[in-house]
Amino acid sequence: MSKFVKELIISEIESQIGEVRDFVVVDSAKLDAITDNGFRLKLQEKGISTLTVKNSLARRAFANAGVEGLEDVLKGPSTLVWGGEDIVALSKEMSKWASDIENLAIKGGSTEGTALTSDDVTKLSKSPGRMELIGEIVSRILGPGAQLAGAIKGPGGTLAGQIKTISEGDES
Template structure:
């Protein structure tokens, strides 16, 4: 491959990634065509992008973008990125890897840090962005709810006592 062609391929990879630093790397080379097509269509429906790359060119482009993959880019490699967030992406890809045996998760780059296969597996079991936001919102609102309960408790008892006295006075 000539230098000019390599530059064009690298520019294409860079434009497709569009500054993405969170990338999974899978090996889909041993999959049959029907399974591979089904996998790619399912990923496309979830706004996930796949790109089979030449390792040396991908390593250079991802290195410039700040996504370190270390030794993950060896052998046949397909970059997977997009979706809601990297946790949702890892959950979806590991689910497919369990469903289709020849599909292998090789590793990932999350916020510029490389992960191996086990790291991706752990990442897929962690809570996603929406779950974390709801947990944080619950933690933020919890003290206010406790304070409101503490303030309303004695007030409710007092209102009950006043009502009982009023009913006695009417009777």
């Protein structure tokens, strides 16, 4: 491959990944064409992109883009996967696919410059996602306020009931 062609491929990889810094790398080389195509289409429906790369060119593209942590996992057949809501959602999706498709193997990944092994990706897939964490934070913030409102409303409701009873003339 000529130097000009290599530079074209590197610039294409850089343009496709853009500003993304969270990746999972899988080995999909053993998949048959029908399974691989179905896999990619289902991921695309969920806003997840895939790109099968030549490792040496991908390393150079990542170095140019400032992405770190993928040097060790870019060995052998590699398909880059990125997108989705966050790295946890991406890890959950790829772990699900790896368990559903026999010949699909997670090789590792990278998040914010930190390298992830395949075990790290699996562990990350079991942690709560971004929306789950936001929901938990909101419920913890609202919890004391709801308790305070209940404490204030209880005696107030009792007092209002007593005032209503007195106003109706049913004094005891």
